[in-house]
Amino acid sequence: MIPAGAGAARTMAAILALMLAALLSISPAVASTTEKPADAAPLVSVPTGKGLPVVVRAALFFNQIQAFNDNQNTFEATTDLRLSWFDLRLRYPAEEGLNGYKEYRVSAAEAELAKMWTPRIRLVNRVGEPTFSERRLRIFPDGRVETIARTTATYKVPVDLSRFPFDHQSLLIELVVQEDTIETVDLDFSSEDVAFSRVASSVEMDGWTPGLVNLKRELVAGWNGDRYARVLAALDVRRVASSTIATIFIPLFASLLIPFLATWMNRAVDDGFEVEAFELANVIIGGLFAVIALGFTISSAYPNLVSSDNTVSRLLGLNYVALAVGLVITVVFYRYRMPARWFGAHVQEQMFAFLSWAFPLMFIAIGLALVAVSAA
Amino acid sequence: MKFRQSAPAILIGVVIVVIATVSVVSNLISHRMAASFEETQFVLMGQIMQSKLSGAEGKALAAAESLASMPPVIKAFSEQDRAALLAATQGSFKVLHEKHGISQAQFHLAPAVSFLRVHNPEKFDDDQSKFRQMVVEVNRANGIRKGIEVTSSGIGIFGSLPLADDAGRAIGSFEMALEFGPLLDELKRAYGFELALFINEKILHETATSLKGDIFNEQNRVGPYVKFYSTHPELLRTLVGSGDINITEDAHYLREANGVPHGVLLQPIYNYAKKQIGVVAMARDFSATRLADGQAVVWQTLLGVLSAMLLAGAILIVLRGMVTRPLAVLNERIAAMADGAPERELSGAPGWCDEMRELAQSCERLANQTPADKPAAGDAS
Numbered sequence: 001m002i003p004a005g006a007g008a009a010r011t012m013a014a015i016l017a018l019m020l021a022a023l024l025s026i027s028p029a030v031a032s033t034t035e036k037p038a039d040a041a042p043l044v045s046v047p048t049g050k051g052l053p054v055v056v057r058a059a060l061f062f063n064q065i066q067a068f069n070d071n072q073n074t075f076e077a078t079t080d081l082r083l084s085w086f087d088l089r090l091r092y093p094a095e096e097g098l099n100g101y102k103e104y105r106v107s108a109a110e111a112e113l114a115k116m117w118t119p120r121i122r123l124v125n126r127v128g129e130p131t132f133s134e135r136r137l138r139i140f141p142d143g144r145v146e147t148i149a150r151t152t153a154t155y156k157v158p159v160d161l162s163r164f165p166f167d168h169q170s171l172l173i174e175l176v177v178q179e180d181t182i183e184t185v186d187l188d189f190s191s192e193d194v195a196f197s198r199v200a201s202s203v204e205m206d207g208w209t210p211g212l213v214n215l216k217r218e219l220v221a222g223w224n225g226d227r228y229a230r231v232l233a234a235l236d237v238r239r240v241a242s243s244t245i246a247t248i249f250i251p252l253f254a255s256l257l258i259p260f261l262a263t264w265m266n267r268a269v270d271d272g273f274e275v276e277a278f279e280l281a282n283v284i285i286g287g288l289f290a291v292i293a294l295g296f297t298i299s300s301a302y303p304n305l306v307s308s309d310n311t312v313s314r315l316l317g318l319n320y321v322a323l324a325v326g327l328v329i330t331v332v333f334y335r336y337r338m339p340a341r342w343f344g345a346h347v348q349e350q351m352f353a354f355l356s357w358a359f360p361l362m363f364i365a366i367g368l369a370l371v372a373v374s375a376a
Numbered sequence: 377m378k379f380r381q382s383a384p385a386i387l388i389g390v391v392i393v394v395i396a397t398v399s400v401v402s403n404l405i406s407h408r409m410a411a412s413f414e415e416t417q418f419v420l421m422g423q424i425m426q427s428k429l430s431g432a433e434g435k436a437l438a439a440a441e442s443l444a445s446m447p448p449v450i451k452a453f454s455e456q457d458r459a460a461l462l463a464a465t466q467g468s469f470k471v472l473h474e475k476h477g478i479s480q481a482q483f484h485l486a487p488a489v490s491f492l493r494v495h496n497p498e499k500f501d502d503d504q505s506k507f508r509q510m511v512v513e514v515n516r517a518n519g520i521r522k523g524i525e526v527t528s529s530g531i532g533i534f535g536s537l538p539l540a541d542d543a544g545r546a547i548g549s550f551e552m553a554l555e556f557g558p559l560l561d562e563l564k565r566a567y568g569f570e571l572a573l574f575i576n577e578k579i580l581h582e583t584a585t586s587l588k589g590d591i592f593n594e595q596n597r598v599g600p601y602v603k604f605y606s607t608h609p610e611l612l613r614t615l616v617g618s619g620d621i622n623i624t625e626d627a628h629y630l631r632e633a634n635g636v637p638h639g640v641l642l643q644p645i646y647n648y649a650k651k652q653i654g655v656v657a658m659a660r661d662f663s664a665t666r667l668a669d670g671q672a673v674v675w676q677t678l679l680g681v682l683s684a685m686l687l688a689g690a691i692l693i694v695l696r697g698m699v700t701r702p703l704a705v706l707n708e709r710i711a712a713m714a715d716g717a718p719e720r721e722l723s724g725a726p727g728w729c730d731e732m733r734e735l736a737q738s739c740e741r742l743a744n745q746t747p748a749d750k751p752a753a754g755d756a757s
Contacts (some may be wrong), residue, residue, distance in 0.1 A: 346698070350693045359558050369677070
């Protein structure tokens with residue numbers, strides 16, 4: 001409709017583009033628009049049609065979570081990783097594309113992808129090779145390339161149990177651009193990618209509630225000041241706290257009752273006690289073995305719980321402290337009757353009366369506080 | 377009144393009241409500290425947004441000034457040669473659009489008649505003076521203006537300047553606009569905020585006629601607004617509801633999304649004519665401060681409970697073990713003596729405090745006195 005302008009105007013436009021690029025702190029490479037024709041083979045060099053860096057947008061959909069093992073710090077999932085970028089060398093007339101794009105599936109996609117440039121993206125925390133993997137390729141008339149890779153694989157993730165059993169964990173997949181620095185290939189995401197990145201509503205995880213997927217872009221430092229783009233896709237999962245009550249917390253609070261028996265089973269009479277010290281010391285020693293056995297059981301079933309600072313390890317510690325206090329009471333009161341010697345029988349009688357309710361109450365209060373701290 | 381029961385009860389009551397008061401006050405202090413920190417975060421979030429908007433206005437104006445300073449542009453515009461003007465500007469605009477989120481570039485004739493939309497050259501000659509007060513103002517006052525406006529293409533952050541020909545005569549104005557989306561994405565990337573822009577549906581419907589219709593769907597509708605852009609649609613849907621968004625000044629609140637507490641700041645967005653056209657929502661994960669606050673409450677409460685129990689124990693042991701129990705034994709002995717019972721050793725007496733032992737000894741002496749030992753009534757002096 002509108003004819004092309006004068007040559008001078010074009011020159012000025014090019015100069016202005018450079019000027020504005022400098023103004024907005026961008027690489028002069030953006031001004032470069034020279035492209036190879038679409039039939040030139042094979043187009044495996046970095047596409048500079050839109051300037052450098054080539055921005056690769058990433059989005060990740062969690063199709064299925066096969067397993068999450070918070071003891072081994074791994075999860076297995078089937079994901080759809082969508083990567084899209086522009087390669088203007090691949091532009092074609094819109095009428096050539098059925099449904100507005102050209103689509104290639106599985107082997108056809110692999111054959112097509114072998115002929116063109118694709119970003120080298122490494123899934124850093126993937127363990128071993130995927131058990132299933134296939135790709136689909138779409139090329140749009142404007143040169144936008146979109147690949148979706150459906151992969152079933154196992155990933156290594158950090159597990160933070162400090163707020164167990166009210167903890168959230170991030171099922172993280174870490175994508176890093178390999179070889180090409182940030183100046184050449186950038187990895188990023190848009191609002192559209194965030195909308196794509198979610199978990200399938202059909203996903204169910206035993207003991208966990210899946211939440212939202214968050215995308216985060218970071219830079220990884222390389223040698224000599226090199227930087228590489230990284231995108232983290234993390235699915236937030238929340239532990240179903242009630243599932244741990246029967247298996248972990250009831251035994252822990254039940255074992256806490258053992259040392260209390262050492263005070264509840266005895267009775268102050270005149271300047272002494274009804275039950276002999278050794279009988280109650282046996283209860284304490286029995287309790288010690290019970291707590292050791294409980295600790296061993298928990299460490300076998302949940303090794304991460306015992307090796308880190310969390311509610312369970314603190315409650316186990318509280319059990320040992322309660323046993324120690326029970327033992328001190330047995331020795332000091334029942335065996336040697338030290339309070340009676342130092343302060344008189346009436347004071348000992350009152351101290352014992354106080355301990356018989358305060359000792360259990362204090363330790364149960366501390367135990368509940370430890371649970372409440374993790375729930376806060 | 378029984379001293380054995382009432383004295384410890386009074387003392388323990390006082391201890392509980394004092395410790396409870398101290399615990400509540402210290403809980404309030406720590407809660408206020410956390411709230412004060414969060415308040416600072418909200419202020420900071422608001423300042424960041426305002427600074428970003430102001431920077432974007434400056435960026436749009438700088439881009440517009442650079443493009444408008446080209447002689448071929450001035451020449452083509454002064455000659456009202458639309459084709460030459462487009463040829464002179466479309467290359468630069470393409471770069472700015474693709475790389476820097478410049479979404480609109482438009483030349484106007486006074487008062488606000490579109491001469492050329494570089495971003496949409498097919499559409500021109502429409503009079504925008506009804507809804508583009510900024511353009512009218514630029515052409516009337518012959519000065520630069522910056523601000524947010526809703527146009528037929530959507531919403532943008534504009535920088536607009538008057539243009540004059542070589543003779544210095546006013547020929548119209550030129551403006552450029554930045555898109556909101558990339559701006560919100562930048563804020564997310566830099567600060568970790570999640571953001572959303574909500575625009576008044578009525579205004580958007582009436583003015584942004586070139587906008588795709590799919591934005592006006594039920595999922596995007598929040599009260600009288602429609603979600604124009606969001607960095608995390610699913611999260612923001614939970615955090616900002618139709619009951620929250622009717623604000624006329626900055627508002628903030630805390631809300632949980634999927635068990636994670638978020639601080640949400642809502643700021644009204646005004647157009648150049650100072651009419652509220654929308655709301656921008658900024659959300660940030662506040663779990664660290666909420667966790668610290670919650671844990672402080674738990675630890676302080678536990679400390680209060682343990683302190684109260686220990687002090688109550690000390691009161692009971694001292695009062696009952698050293699005073700009331702020996703007194704009861706002594707009383708029992710005196711009553712027996714009064715009934716003529718023989719002398720016997722007092723239970724637990726060796727461990728009593730000195731004062732109590734002396735009292736016991738005096739009682740024993742009194743009981744052991746024969747009638748001859750007792751002083752006569754008249755010898756009392």
